[in-house]
Amino acid sequence: MSDIDLAVSTVIFALRPHPDSGRPVLSLPLVRRTRDPFEGHWALPGGWVGTHESLETSAGRTLVETTGVRPSYLEQLYTFGAPDRSPTGRVVSVVYWALVRPEQIGERTDAAFDAQNVRWFVADSLTGEQGDEAPALAFDHARVVAYALWRLRTKVEYSRIAQAFLGETFTLAELRHVHEAVLDRELDPANFRRQMESSGAVVPTGERVTGGRHRPPRLYRYDTSVDLVDNGPLVDDGPIAPSGAES
Amino acid sequence: MSDIDLAVSTVIFALRPHPDSGRPVLSLPLVRRTRDPFEGHWALPGGWVGTHESLETSAGRTLVETTGVRPSYLEQLYTFGAPDRSPTGRVVSVVYWALVRPEQIGERTDAAFDAQNVRWFVADSLTGEQGDEAPALAFDHARVVAYALWRLRTKVEYSRIAQAFLGETFTLAELRHVHEAVLDRELDPANFRRQMESSGAVVPTGERVTGGRHRPPRLYRYDTSVDLVDNGPLVDDGPIAPSGAES
DNA sequence: TGAGTAAAGGTCATCTTGACCTGAACTAAG
DNA sequence: CTTAGTTCAGGTCAAGATGACCTTTACTCA
Numbered sequence: 001m002s003d004i005d006l007a008v009s010t011v012i013f014a015l016r017p018h019p020d021s022g023r024p025v026l027s028l029p030l031v032r033r034t035r036d037p038f039e040g041h042w043a044l045p046g047g048w049v050g051t052h053e054s055l056e057t058s059a060g061r062t063l064v065e066t067t068g069v070r071p072s073y074l075e076q077l078y079t080f081g082a083p084d085r086s087p088t089g090r091v092v093s094v095v096y097w098a099l100v101r102p103e104q105i106g107e108r109t110d111a112a113f114d115a116q117n118v119r120w121f122v123a124d125s126l127t128g129e130q131g132d133e134a135p136a137l138a139f140d141h142a143r144v145v146a147y148a149l150w151r152l153r154t155k156v157e158y159s160r161i162a163q164a165f166l167g168e169t170f171t172l173a174e175l176r177h178v179h180e181a182v183l184d185r186e187l188d189p190a191n192f193r194r195q196m197e198s199s200g201a202v203v204p205t206g207e208r209v210t211g212g213r214h215r216p217p218r219l220y221r222y223d224t225s226v227d228l229v230d231n232g233p234l235v236d237d238g239p240i241a242p243s244g245a246e247s
Numbered sequence: 248m249s250d251i252d253l254a255v256s257t258v259i260f261a262l263r264p265h266p267d268s269g270r271p272v273l274s275l276p277l278v279r280r281t282r283d284p285f286e287g288h289w290a291l292p293g294g295w296v297g298t299h300e301s302l303e304t305s306a307g308r309t310l311v312e313t314t315g316v317r318p319s320y321l322e323q324l325y326t327f328g329a330p331d332r333s334p335t336g337r338v339v340s341v342v343y344w345a346l347v348r349p350e351q352i353g354e355r356t357d358a359a360f361d362a363q364n365v366r367w368f369v370a371d372s373l374t375g376e377q378g379d380e381a382p383a384l385a386f387d388h389a390r391v392v393a394y395a396l397w398r399l400r401t402k403v404e405y406s407r408i409a410q411a412f413l414g415e416t417f418t419l420a421e422l423r424h425v426h427e428a429v430l431d432r433e434l435d436p437a438n439f440r441r442q443m444e445s446s447g448a449v450v451p452t453g454e455r456v457t458g459g460r461h462r463p464p465r466l467y468r469y470d471t472s473v474d475l476v477d478n479g480p481l482v483d484d485g486p487i488a489p490s491g492a493e494s
Numbered sequence: 495t496g497a498g499t500a501a502a503g504g505t506c507a508t509c510t511t512g513a514c515c516t517g518a519a520c521t522a523a524g
Numbered sequence: 525c526t527t528a529g530t531t532c533a534g535g536t537c538a539a540g541a542t543g544a545c546c547t548t549t550a551c552t553c554a
Contacts, residue, residue: 055328081302214500461531462519
């Protein structure tokens, strides 16, 4: 019986039209706190770890409960446990990060979200590096978002997580647009193609997409038989134990 | 008041002479379990998180208590929380990895260690990939060790963690020997020098080391003013909270 | 039928990497 | 004192990767 409470929070990334430019930009939903501490501030969606739930399941459940989106990718980010971070008692937070496809976020309108005290924010506007109108985030969530952003941007370059924003098949332009939105930087189409094809990460399906006012692009899919250097976060929640010196 | 117990374990790496070849090899101390579950098996050193302790402090304390070594580097690895991993109740383990300098591990002899049910193992012999005499590890600790090994080997190539195995100043050969032991692979001295110097990670102190039967090498130190791409594990245990949807 | 657009496939200079070579500067053996 | 042995330190060179840019292809729309 521990006197430490265990919570999960999730940084949920989606590509949504920028409020000004309209171009896809990394965005994430935050929840307005309705009680102290930090009442009125915006916080990451989350909740408590269920007694019979794995950490990943808890993260998935709480993010669906609060935001309604269903993630296509979920990975552990970091565990925060400073003893003084909550005035109301000792809380340790296991933070996850998630990616969602566009079709999974259209279910609820922004107005419906607002009624639930949920709102989408442009990711880069939250890290405090922009200088402009960053909303007041609860606790240390601004730093958490910054760290999750860094992980996503690092990982998109050597793994296949971009697929979590796309369907089963896609054109190289679609894939490139995802990379561009994530990295917030334009990429040379020809060089991007060369890299993707030489790495063997994607393979053409043979089909083409017609209907555009240009040469019809090929469709690709990720080649799961080739493994990139990933190793990633292990698999989720493998069994592991307290250890040798325990009670 | 939670019914989930929170533990910490640490994968402690040191460079010790290989039992056969005598050359420095990545090694780590394990603790023999004296009770069920997994009585008699070897496990990572660890213990319970103190109510008023940060996670990192708990990890540091428990590893000193069980092994007596003082780490020069400590970083969070991953948090494991499958509901069924301990038969004796729900336990969530925050796992850290640590590096220790040689002078910190000489304090206790192997015999003294043995009396406390602590023993050093060659890291690569524990991951189950070698096929030979891997000792039976408790829980899923073999996979944890493998993951920690991967993190260390990945990180030594783009950060300054090798210094955690060295003193304030060092020759490029010493630094290279650390990299070679960590990566378990020989490196070309000239190419290693070129990479280190061009990256700006190290700077010559101006001093040289005499006494060897060869041209006296320069001493170097890490240049902390240049920052490599690290970003690493944030700083430790920043305050963060349960989140929006909490009770 | 021509203009506009992006796809697809290329070139070229530059940078990085691994393999290897040569002279420098020390110690120890003879 | 001389020479052999050793590693240090500073190179070269070819192969591969990267970024900038160009040309042709193949479609749609006016």
